[in-house]
Amino acid sequence: MSDHLISVRNLRVSFPTRSGRFEAVRGVSFDLGRERLGVVGESGSGKSMTGRAILGLVRPPGQVTADRLELDGDNLLNLPERRMRRIRGGRISMVMQDPKFSLNPVMTVGRQIIEAWRQHNRASRAEARQKALEMLAAVQIRDPERVFDAYPHEVSGGMGQRIMIAMMLAPDPEVLIADEPTSALDVSVRTEVLHIMDRLVRDRGMGLIFISHDLNLVSQFCDRVLIMYAGRIVEELAARDLHRARHPYTQGLLNSLPRLDQRVERLAVLQRQDSWREAEILPPPPGGL
Amino acid sequence: MLHVGNLDVWFGLPPAQLVAVKGASFDVARGESFGLVGESGSGKSTILRAITGLIDTWSGDIRVAGEAVTGSRRDRTFHKRVQMVFQDPYASLHPRHSVDRVLSETLHLQGMTDIDSRITRLLEQVGLGRGFRFRYPHQLSGGQRQRVAIARALAAEPELLLLDEPTSALDVSVQAEILNLLADLRRERGLTYVMVSHDLAVVGHMCDRLAVMRGGELVEIMSADQLRAHQAQADYTSDLIGASIGYERA
Ligand SMILES: Nc1ncnc2c1ncn2[C@@H]1O[C@H](COP(=O)(O)OP(=O)(O)OP(=O)(O)O)[C@@H](O)[C@H]1O
Ligand SMILES: Nc1ncnc2c1ncn2[C@@H]1O[C@H](COP(=O)(O)OP(=O)(O)OP(=O)(O)O)[C@@H](O)[C@H]1O
Ligand SMILES: [Mg+2]
Ligand SMILES: [Mg+2]
Numbered sequence: 001m002s003d004h005l006i007s008v009r010n011l012r013v014s015f016p017t018r019s020g021r022f023e024a025v026r027g028v029s030f031d032l033g034r035e036r037l038g039v040v041g042e043s044g045s046g047k048s049m050t051g052r053a054i055l056g057l058v059r060p061p062g063q064v065t066a067d068r069l070e071l072d073g074d075n076l077l078n079l080p081e082r083r084m085r086r087i088r089g090g091r092i093s094m095v096m097q098d099p100k101f102s103l104n105p106v107m108t109v110g111r112q113i114i115e116a117w118r119q120h121n122r123a124s125r126a127e128a129r130q131k132a133l134e135m136l137a138a139v140q141i142r143d144p145e146r147v148f149d150a151y152p153h154e155v156s157g158g159m160g161q162r163i164m165i166a167m168m169l170a171p172d173p174e175v176l177i178a179d180e181p182t183s184a185l186d187v188s189v190r191t192e193v194l195h196i197m198d199r200l201v202r203d204r205g206m207g208l209i210f211i212s213h214d215l216n217l218v219s220q221f222c223d224r225v226l227i228m229y230a231g232r233i234v235e236e237l238a239a240r241d242l243h244r245a246r247h248p249y250t251q252g253l254l255n256s257l258p259r260l261d262q263r264v265e266r267l268a269v270l271q272r273q274d275s276w277r278e279a280e281i282l283p284p285p286p287g288g289l
Numbered sequence: 290m291l292h293v294g295n296l297d298v299w300f301g302l303p304p305a306q307l308v309a310v311k312g313a314s315f316d317v318a319r320g321e322s323f324g325l326v327g328e329s330g331s332g333k334s335t336i337l338r339a340i341t342g343l344i345d346t347w348s349g350d351i352r353v354a355g356e357a358v359t360g361s362r363r364d365r366t367f368h369k370r371v372q373m374v375f376q377d378p379y380a381s382l383h384p385r386h387s388v389d390r391v392l393s394e395t396l397h398l399q400g401m402t403d404i405d406s407r408i409t410r411l412l413e414q415v416g417l418g419r420g421f422r423f424r425y426p427h428q429l430s431g432g433q434r435q436r437v438a439i440a441r442a443l444a445a446e447p448e449l450l451l452l453d454e455p456t457s458a459l460d461v462s463v464q465a466e467i468l469n470l471l472a473d474l475r476r477e478r479g480l481t482y483v484m485v486s487h488d489l490a491v492v493g494h495m496c497d498r499l500a501v502m503r504g505g506e507l508v509e510i511m512s513a514d515q516l517r518a519h520q521a522q523a524d525y526t527s528d529l530i531g532a533s534i535g536y537e538r539a
Pocket of ligand 4: 156
């Protein structure tokens with residue numbers, strides 16, 4: 001067994017388009033330990049595609065290549081779908097960015113959670129139901145009984161997000177990839193949901209890839225952060241050092257945040273530079289990480 | 290511009306009935322930007338959906354520009370005047386319609402001419418280049434889809450824009466561009482906004498006043514200055530402001 005739960009080298013994802021092949025991910029390399037790894041970056045920079053590639057969820061005609069793509073030393077690249085399915089939702093789970101879209105619209109929430117859980121646990125229906133209700137309560141759903149019997153279109157945006165989280169944590173995965181998992185949650189519910197993930201990392205040694213555009217949250221919640229731009233990692237930092245970021249793109253991100261404590265007339269916007277597309281990755285500042 | 294009086298919205302029949310909004314009242318002046326914040330599941334989207342006619346099980350008073358609406362029937366002038374950006378952009382975009390088709394249909398419907406140049410301009414305004422014009426929703430990232438939904442709402446040149454978490458899927462640099470665009474449009478064309486967001490900093494930046502919701506009720510209406518100064522009347526609002534200042538490890 002290696003120290004790294006996930007190990008990725010030179011990951012590339014590309015799609016054919018009218019104007020030739022478009023590379024959504026262009027040579028991403030990183031390792032994930034039993035930690036909270038934040039991934040931030042511009043819309044379209046390849047964050048979700050990186051997550052999907054790890055799980056073998058890039059649909060053709062999309063193409064995935066890598067020098068290495070491993071879970072606990074086991075290769076994940078080009079596995080037959082049957083084996084990939086066993087890993088997906090078992091050893092690695094992913095909370096999708098569009099939770100309500102990812103839920104089955106014609107099946108009640110409760111049944112979907114039960115199915116996710118029973119794939120990896122033996123239990124009677126009554127036990128499974130009890131477990132599903134507990135999981136809904138754990139993610140701060142106020143009336144679990146009602147939501148258990150509801151269809152996805154009958155729950156709010158933030159409830160959909162929490163249902164997806166409950167489902168993905170049900171199989172007790174080694175790695176959780178959470179794609180904007182808390183963007184639709186109010187801050188108090190968000191805190192509770194983050195605590196759940198926090199505990200799984202700390203107590204059970206789960207590895208967490210936390211994709212988010214909330215820079216303050218990432219700097220407070222995660223251990224380490226990767227910053228992506230145009231399909232590449234442009235900077236890596238200890239999360240607590242995010243505010244000392246050196247890359248002009250990361251600094252630009254920090255400057256464009258609206259603030260609660262003071263009024264600003266106009267938000268700063270980024271002047272993107274072509275050179276950011278190709279530059280070498282900036283290592284953490286001295287004393288960091 | 291918008292009057293909501295004593296609004297109740299319910300789903301289902303008793304005994305399983307859920308009253309999702311209870312007695313909500315607020316007014317939004319022409320050219321004002323009004324925020325809706327609060328607990329997840331508290332009824333924020335439901336209020337916006339009742340206004341646009343997506344739900345017919347409501348009672349109370351909804352007036353847009355002085356005209357009362359009823360049930361879920363809305364005529365063409367209404368849709369010309371009021372547009373909504375949905376919380377879930379994936380579900381609101383037709384999976385088999387390209388970006389070009391989504392925008393040109395809306396423009397046609399509103400009787401606009403010079404469709405081609407308008408599409409180019411709309412895409413530019415939301416920070417999507419030409420290359421995106423003929424893509425389908427599944428070929429876009431989450432934030433790119435959300436920007437298409439914003440462009441579609443702007444295409445109709447509405448007077449009142451209902452925005453349900455319009456920037457929650459956007460990274461902060463694109464968020465800044467969209468928020469600046471919305472602020473410009475409001476200044477130039479006197480647009481009125483009702484904006485739902487979980488991000489109090491965004492609401493404080495964009496809105497003059499905001500309502501705080503919990504469990505289907507409006508617990509208070511406050512100004513953005515009061516928000517910045519942490520002057521909350523209700524305990525729930527204080528908690529919300531406190532929690533938004535930072536995440537503390539368990
Ligand atoms: N099927 C496809 N064909 C062509 N391009 C695609 C396809 N799917 C995704 N892309 C492109 O790949 C890029 C990376 O997408 P990805 O979803 O990883 O972005 P992201 O970093 O998650 O962005 P966001 O923060 O907006 O969700 C985007 O520019 C997107 O337009
Ligand atoms: N079609 C429906 N049928 C039954 N119940 C519904 C329906 N739509 C919404 N609800 C319920 O109404 C309540 C309010 O939902 P709403 O979507 O308005 O919440 P919200 O404040 O927008 O929350 P969020 O911030 O999570 O998006 C929720 O309890 C939800 O389950
Ligand atoms: Mg994404
Ligand atoms: Mg909502």
